[in-house]
Amino acid sequence: MYLHEAHAKDLLARYGVPLPEGHVARSPQEAADHATTLGGPVAVKALIHAGGRGLAGGVRIAHTPDEARSHAAAMLGTDLVTAQTRSRGETVHEVYVERALRFPRSFYLSLIIDQRRAVPTLLAAAEGGTDLEENAAAAPAMIQKYPLAADGSHNPAALAAFLDMLGVPDGHAGAVLAVVESLVRAFVDSDATLIEVNPLALMEDGTATAIDAKVILDGNALFRHPDLAALGDTARADATELLAQANEINFVKMDGEIGLVVNGAGLGLATHDMVIEAGGRPANFMDIRTMATADQIATGIGLLLDDPGVRVLLVNVHGGGMTTCDRISDALALAMEGRDRSLPIIFRVAGQNAQEARDAATALPVPCIIPGDMTEAVRLAVAEVARCPS
């Protein structure tokens, strides 16, 4: 779960990370009022659940309250597209108005879980900033790794030596080390999978301040953190995706014409690949989870029937365990009941109760083709869209 900047900073403040003073604004007037209270230049930042804002016009400096008002007006209600949002961007409902600081140097800090070593790991670089990702892609060695123990514990002297090796100025060593210690506690306590501070400003007076902060929490651990779970990141997820999720279906909305009904993440990815390589466009990614009932699967199929862009359903299911093939044909029948719209179906199933399911699917009151294998199923679905252009 991605926390936007204001929520991320609230979390880090609890662990003692020094931050510029800032406030959330929901209207241009509120932004101007915050700028007046803060005094001096402020940064007006779009609160969205994605990074890359700086290069996309989502962070602007205002020297007066009037300027803060006009920056906020330009951002609020618009769809901000960054390198990290999806193509249609994310609507800006709030902005963060924060005191803009001058700082001679910056630093980059983040914590991730290293998949090879399976331990929390500190990543650090001697230069922070919005172009860090590009610079790091060109020169990966600029970001250095420091592995921590499984519980985040570490030898403070060795960590200090690591930061020194990276070039933290002597006068800032204590301040940077303190920020790292705070980030590690926040990471472990709140089940984060990423905490990133970029840039960490090294101030003239020897202090260090987190100018921007990104926090991603483990969605699977939110049961331990009801306070954080309540913050939500529903703005990032599509309503159809949330409904599917509540029905034991992993669903990702896309823009194509071929509605995919598939069980399993791997088979879902494979089907998606095959449709695109056959010249088709998937309307979605679907992974029906093992525990899904026929009613729940029907809800997922209903999302496709209700999408006017979808013109054919491609069923690709391998039955086994709780997901038998006839559960899919039952779900198709349930989804069509009470809906005016039906769609032609390419019905490719294998495994448990496959023949029963094929018999049931061909008895449905819609055109239903039973292909020989997956490759043929995909070809037929692409041909169906080509046959009846919208």
Place this chain on the structure above:
Amino acid sequence: MPILIAPDTRILVQGMTGRAGSFYTRLAMEYGTGDTGGYVAGVTPGKGGTTHLGLPVFGTVAEAVTETSPTASIVMAPAPVAAAAMLEAIEAAIPTLVCVTERVPVLDMVRVRDALRGGRTALVGPNSQGILIPGARKLGVMSTADAAPGGIGIAARSASLTSEVVARLSASGLGQSTTVGVGGDPIHGIGFAECLALFRDDPDTEAVVLIGELGGVQEEEAADFLAAEPYGKPVVALLVGRHAPEDRRMGHAGTVSVLGSGSIAQKTALLESTGVRIAATPDDVVRALGS
């Protein structure tokens, strides 16, 4: 000879009494050879002394070990307590441990991996379909309808694709020595590299199929392993997720790429450079094995 388990493996179930646990344990007991398919006991905290599916239920793994001598355990406990169940099995030095539970918190898995270091337990999972020896032992929740004994070893990140590949192999007369679901999570127990080492040393495995996907580092670790010395057996890799958007989670938590790692193009190039044959679709695996 299979890997990780054997036709005489004695199996414990942690979390047998729940809805999914009961359903899958019954199927696995019916599948394996012997009266109970190799299943000897269940463990559910607070339900010690009862009986379920005809098997004794113990309150702790330690008691079950003393009374029934299991050599493998399968964790089907719910996600919030799955790590505790795994840690208990590791503490009891169960040789082979499978966890099928989905959505286990990643920092819990960091602690489990820490407990595995230097221990005697091999963990498979979590979010795994388990381990299958066709016709002998089912330590998992996978579909078994199409499995047949034979010489192909399979290690997979996806259960549904394993079922597809197994069906095509069996239909072509290619049975399987062992199928292993290494799981779809970013932090997990043994991976492709460990499975490759075990399959290499297994005289009954003639060729290996890896079923991978975007994200994670398993395919990269497999390539490192295969580049180190000649493998001596054909290896085919089916890799999916070529067209998945990189920033969206496509079902498995492991498919989100972190810090640029894990595109299919990179994985394909690395594996091909070590002599692995690449299959683009499930329909293509049998051809790749024969080529």
